[in-house]
Amino acid sequence: MQLKENYKKIRTATVDFCNHLEIEDFAIQVVKFASPAKWHLAHTTWFFETFILKEIDKNYKEFDANFNYLFNSYYNNVGTRILQNNRGNMSRPSTNTVFEYRAYVDSKMLAVMDSITNQKIIDLIVLGLQHEQQHQELLVTDVKYMLGHNPLLPSFQENYNLVADKNAVNTSVKIDAGVYTIGHQEKGFCYDNELGVHKVYVADFEIDNYLVTNKEYIEFIEDGGYTNFNLWLDEGWSWIQNEHIKAPLYWHNIDKQWQYYTLAGLQKIDLDAILCHISYFEANAFATWKNKRLPTEFEWEIASKKLNWGLRWEWTNSAYLPYPNFVTANGAVGEYNGKFMSNKMVLRGASTATSANHSRHTYRNFFSATDRWQFTGIRLVK
Structure with missing residues (x-):
C-alpha cells in the first residue's frame, strides 16, 4: 500500500x-x-x-x-x-x-x-x-x-549549508496581458486555500527568471538601503527603526567583511549565491530601489511554468485572502488555513528546506511582513 x-x-x-x-x-x-x-x-x-x-x-x-x-x-x-x-x-x-x-x-x-x-x-x-x-x-x-543565535554559532551538520545555491540563468520571461485561470486543477493533494479555481486578468509584465543574489543586496545596503525612508513602506520603516534592522537575518559584518550563519556554521558570504532570510518589507524596499516591483501571486502562478523556482520561498505583493467560493471545513480541520487570512502576505514556490514532493505551483504559503526565519528570497517584475 x-x-x-x-x-x-x-x-x-x-x-x-x-x-x-x-x-x-x-x-x-x-x-x-x-x-x-x-x-x-x-x-x-x-x-x-x-x-x-x-x-x-x-x-x-x-x-x-x-x-x-x-x-x-x-x-x-x-x-x-x-x-x-x-x-x-x-x-x-x-x-x-x-x-x-x-x-x-x-x-x-x-x-x-x-x-x-x-x-x-x-x-x-x-x-x-x-x-x-x-x-x-x-x-x-x-x-x-x-x-x-547561540553565541558559539555551532554547526548543525558539516556541508549542510542550504543557502549556497546559484541562479542557473539571468534572463526574464514576458507574459502577455490576458485572462488566466488560477487555482489547483490537477489530480493529487492540495490545501483548501488553493481551491476556488477562478479567472483573473493581468496586464503585460516581464518577470525575472532568477532570484536576487547576495551581491545585489550588498549593493543595496551600501547605497543606504536601510537608511533611506523613501524606499520603505511606512510600517516597514518603523519596523527597521524599532528593531535596528540593518541587514538580512543571520548576516554579520565582521572586520568590514560580510559573513552569514549557515547550518554548516559561520561562513564568508558567497556573493553569487541567492539571497535568503528576507522579510516582505525588505523585499519590497529592494524592489523599489531597483525601480521594479514584486509579482502578485497571480502573476507568479501564471509565469511559474516558465520559471526556475524552488530554491527560496518568494515574496509576492499579494495579501493572503480567500479565493472565490472558499469554504472553511467543519471542525478542527477547518482551522488549518482559513482563520489565518488576515495580516499575512503570500509567498510562492518552495525552498531548499522544503521536503521532497511537497511543492506545486499553486501552493500558497503565508507569513507576516516582518518574518525572516523562513528561507525567503526575492524575484522581481517590471
Whole structure:
C-alpha cells in the first residue's frame, strides 16, 4: 500500500533530521515563533493520534492523556492547549518519552492502515503527512534560528549549508496581458486555500527568471538601503527603526567583511549565491530601489511554468485572502488555513528546506511582513 510506505518514509525523515541534534537541543525555544524540536516531534504525532486513531477506534488508549493539552497547536475545536511561548518550558515529558510516543502511535497507525477504506480517513492521513512535511521544514528553520543565535554559532551538520545555491540563468520571461485561470486543477493533494479555481486578468509584465543574489543586496545596503525612508513602506520603516534592522537575518559584518550563519556554521558570504532570510518589507524596499516591483501571486502562478523556482520561498505583493467560493471545513480541520487570512502576505514556490514532493505551483504559503526565519528570497517584475 503506497500510503503506508509514504507514512513510514515521511515519519522516518523527521527522525533522521533530529538525529543530528544533541539532547540539549531538543527542548530549547529561543523565541515564540520557533518551537522546540521535541514539540515538533510530539505535535506531528499528536495529529495522527487525535484525528485518525481516536476517530476510528472509540476505545483507543491514549499514550498520555495530558498530551492533547501539551501538543495541540491552535485547534480550538480539540480543546485547550498551552500558550505557544510556553512550548520551551517543558523539560518533561522527556525527549526519550516523546520518541516513545512516536513509536507507540506509529505502531498503532501501521497496524490499521491496511484495513482503512473510509475515504475521509484516508484523506486525513494524507493531510497528516503533508502536515508533517510542513513541520519538517519548520524544524530546519527553527533549528537554524536556535543555533544561529547561540553565541558559539555551532554547526548543525558539516556541508549542510542550504543557502549556497546559484541562479542557473539571468534572463526574464514576458507574459502577455490576458485572462488566466488560477487555482489547483490537477489530480493529487492540495490545501483548501488553493481551491476556488477562478479567472483573473493581468496586464503585460516581464518577470525575472532568477532570484536576487547576495551581491545585489550588498549593493543595496551600501547605497543606504536601510537608511533611506523613501524606499520603505511606512510600517516597514518603523519596523527597521524599532528593531535596528540593518541587514538580512543571520548576516554579520565582521572586520568590514560580510559573513552569514549557515547550518554548516559561520561562513564568508558567497556573493553569487541567492539571497535568503528576507522579510516582505525588505523585499519590497529592494524592489523599489531597483525601480521594479514584486509579482502578485497571480502573476507568479501564471509565469511559474516558465520559471526556475524552488530554491527560496518568494515574496509576492499579494495579501493572503480567500479565493472565490472558499469554504472553511467543519471542525478542527477547518482551522488549518482559513482563520489565518488576515495580516499575512503570500509567498510562492518552495525552498531548499522544503521536503521532497511537497511543492506545486499553486501552493500558497503565508507569513507576516516582518518574518525572516523562513528561507525567503526575492524575484522581481517590471
